[in-house]
Amino acid sequence: MTDILMPALSPTMEEGTLTKWHIKAGDVVSAGQVIAEIETDKATMEVEAVDEGEVLEILVPEGTENVKVNTLIARLAGEDGPAISKTEPAATSTTESATPATTTTASDAGGETEKTDDTAVGPKVELKDPEIPADAKLVKTTIRDALRDAMAEEMRRDDRVFLIGEEVAQYQGAYKVSRELLQEFGDQRVVDTPITEHGFAGLGVGAAMAGLKPIVEFMTFNFAMQAIDHIINSAAKTLYMSGGQIRAPIVFRGPNGAASRVGAQHSQDYSAWYAQIPGLKVIAPYDA
Template identity: 70%
Template sequence: MKMALKSSPVIFGWLSRLPRHFSTSSALAAKPMTVRDALNSAIDEEMERDDKVFILGEEVAQYDGAYKVTRGLWKKYGDKRVIDTPITEIGFAGIAVGAAFAGLKPICEFMTFNFSMQAIDHIINSAAKTFYMSAGELPVPIVFRGPNGAAAGVAAQHSQCFAAWYSHCPGLKVLMPYTSEDAKGLLKAAVRSSDPVVVLEDEILYGVPFPMSDEALDSNFVVPIGKAKIEREGKHITLVCAGRGTDTALNAAKELAGSSGIECEVINLRSIRPLDFDTIARSISKTHHLVTVEQGWPQSGIGAEICARVMESPSFFELDAPAWRVTGADVPMPYTRSLEQLALPRHSDVIAAVTAVLGNKISAASSQ
């Protein structure tokens, strides 16, 4: 039975005319580019555009980066703007924050965000809080970037998602790209921001090619921070995800459409903080069902935040069934590859969640 506050046809028609955040890609003009090359292009273009921009981190210069994201930049810009650092995250992150205080625009690369825990005091207490504590007198234009979350076979200390960790902190913007357009446009927006920005990339996606429109190939292309993107339109259920979780959700949506005729609306958040809740709310008003997908742990995760916002807003009355969170397992990441695959959300987990939510049989599914 529909709740009294369900969207009427008139309201739904009005909602459907509101601005949507679709891909900027043009299928006719699209050219493939890997996420790695898109990030490299973004850094190169911003360094060429503004001589205050520089990058530092372990092996970013002569070795061209541990994941080759900074390939060719040292030869082009030299030692003063592409700086190899010792293996001391707390040291070079502190140098980067100090440089931002002085008016430069550093890009601080962590070989993996797991190592950012060594520098978390600088990221939060120095970078995130200084603009507020200086009463707006001292902006901190800095980007912290690198691979985040699980890679493959690197065990518990190298396989955690930091989206919930950093998005918890006021003063930081937190971005999680999925496609090559996301990677380039979001990183360029991060470099141009006057606030500290954490860009959480995914090692597994670095070598994956995605289509890039002519617009995205342009040096002026940016993706606005805080705007989600509808990767796939649907009418039966909303899937909210980010980063590599978007790939999991899209695979599930494709299979559900082919096997059951269930059309999922897949929302790629792109920005974790600020969070584009308006796009989520509009989608819920259409589908009346919600599943969130993330690779991080369940407690205090991004899905938990989204569900809380739904509960605290009129969107709650749009739901025909409780929301479901698909997350990583609530354990440190196993080293064994077979167990690692079980610890990460799979498209089959999303399919099971969608089936349970649409059938309003969550309790039965949860007990299995």
């Protein structure tokens, strides 16, 4: 059995409002699946399951305010819990070339055999990434923590890498992506900025041209509109327009697309748009 506790979504969070459940008792969840929305004094954030299993019970109803951090809010059945019903559709990966599995059984009359279709369970297909070493140890994590770990890895490897943006330092990131980076790397490499995307994006582009490797965080990518001239006409085109003499190694990052309880001007997806610009490379998780 797995206990689901009220998470601390910021270093200073003591309680929050459980605004919405995305699951109910009897549902089967997988690791990384969004199971709830929790409102803090800063924002409404989605909470993901860290384990898989069947939801045994919801202990805190949605809409409950002032739920203390580490309060037990739900339970999942673990390995020793109830078995998942076989009538539930199996979440399996398939390929077009996969053939239906069959089971051969002897009939009672004359020993003739019959084949029963086992496609309801689905073929077991082992997916492998050729770029991952065979002996690599894989761990389950959230997209938020994976982004943080990737930035920390690059900042440890290269002291020219730094992070700049709104609330990335003292507040640990508006969505906690930069959690604990300030403590490890200091305020010279994790830099809080005023609310001026045009300003700090320009600073980042200039720093990149001067030989540094900035990570510029937009609180959401909608706000990249304020800095679009720096992104398109400076960062993306400088290498070409300078004949290869001036490079701009820079990353612009932030959440993108629609979210819960935000306005229309905060709900746009610019990934396809930016992908049309020569000099820019757009990367997004395919399933998060």
